[in-house]
Amino acid sequence: MSPRVEQSLSQLLHEALVSLRTLGKRSILALLGIVIGSSSVVALINIGHNAAVDAAMIFKDMGTDTLVVQFPPKGNSNVPMRTHLDLDAVRQAVPGIAHIGALTLFSGPVVFHGRSANANVVGITPDIKDAMRLVVQDGRFLSSFDANETYAVIGEQLAQRLGTPGDALKVGERVRINDYLFVVVGLLQPQPRAMLMPVQANESLFLPADGMRRIYATPQIGNVIIRAAPDQDMEHIATQAAAALNAQLTDHEVGITVPQQMIDGMTRQSRTFAYLLLALGAISLIGGGVGVMNVMLMNVSERRREIGIRMALGARQRDIRNLFLLEAVTLTAVGALCGAVLGMTAAWLYAWLSGWAFALAVAALPLGIGSTLFVGLFFGIYPAVSASRLQPVEALRDE
Structure with a gap:
């Protein structure tokens, strides 16, 4: 210039x-x-x-590789949901699944040393830990060998509500649900809040699915949580999983929530x-x-x-x-x-x-x-x- x-x-x-x-x-x-x-x-x-x-x-915290399955009844059917599903058959039918677990839900009071707190009592299959990305802070999580045991794993917020500064809830303590005592074998780390999950782990107590009959006469599977292997087409996984689960059900439909679609x-x-x-x-x-x-x-x-x-x-x-x-x-x-x-x-x-x-x-x-x-x-x-x-x-x- x-x-x-x-x-x-x-x-x-x-x-x-x-x-x-x-x-x-x-x-x-x-x-x-x-x-x-x-x-x-x-x-x-x-x-x-x-x-x-x-x-x-x-x-974000739930992960776009996670699917939440629900089982609404078909039409006006009043037939209760099944208590067991063959999740191994679903895993074999859908190779892209890394982890799959089922949840049985119940809500009621949990008592520890006279202190009571309402909580989500969740009956689970062992693979739910990895499917929901649960992390144990102290002790261990439930395994397949605990199916008939009165063991429990407790979320961080629930443990704080039941404990006091001088009487904290620790691994090895016993909590009462209805008329049964359950030994606490694990305490979870604080988990991020995942809005699509049917339960919030921080406020829940986890039991083996087979042990839910002790506190609930007719337990029913409420949800199945699926976590896919890396780099999978989630819509394709959802379609295949729905077909595999439909083959086991007659009176219920299969509804799968794909987080990526919602995002x-x-x-x-x-x-x-x-x-x-x-x-x-x-x-x-x-x-x-x-x-x-x-x-x-x-x-x-x-x-x-x-x-x-x-x-x-x-x-x-x-x-x-x-x-x-x-x-x-x-x-x-x-x-x-x-x-x-x-x-x-x-x-x-x-x-x-x-x-x-x-x-x-x-x-x-x-x-x-x-x-x-x-x-x-x-x-x-x-x-x-x-x-x-x-x-x-x-x-x-x-x-």
């Missing part, structure tokens, strides 16, 4: 800033409109992004939500752009004589146009930067109040600042072109 051009741009920018400063309150009001519009775009894009991230986190659906909904928020921000931004155009038209009207003098001294139409266009863009650029800072602050504050982990949307700043500059340029064109088309003689006649 030549020194002459650099000097011209520097001079134009200086004159633009001087002109905007002389506008006083009108310039500040137009700037405020741009700041509000720009901050709305930046904040709403980030809020939509954080909402999508928070929704996806609901399923994809929530992502689409979040994207639609983000577009709606972006549209609201754009409306606010357009309002700010109209304010810029109004200020620039008034600026042109008040400076007609100045324009006439510039043209009489040799200024070309494009020089006049560029001067007023640069004023509009300068005003918009200041508003865009201030709005970006305000918008990010508002988005962070909203995430903090909502209990979300704040994550910056990649497109927020470029789209917010870029759209604001475009609006300023668009709404500044008409006043700039109007100023450049004034006739010098007519402009000089204005007092």
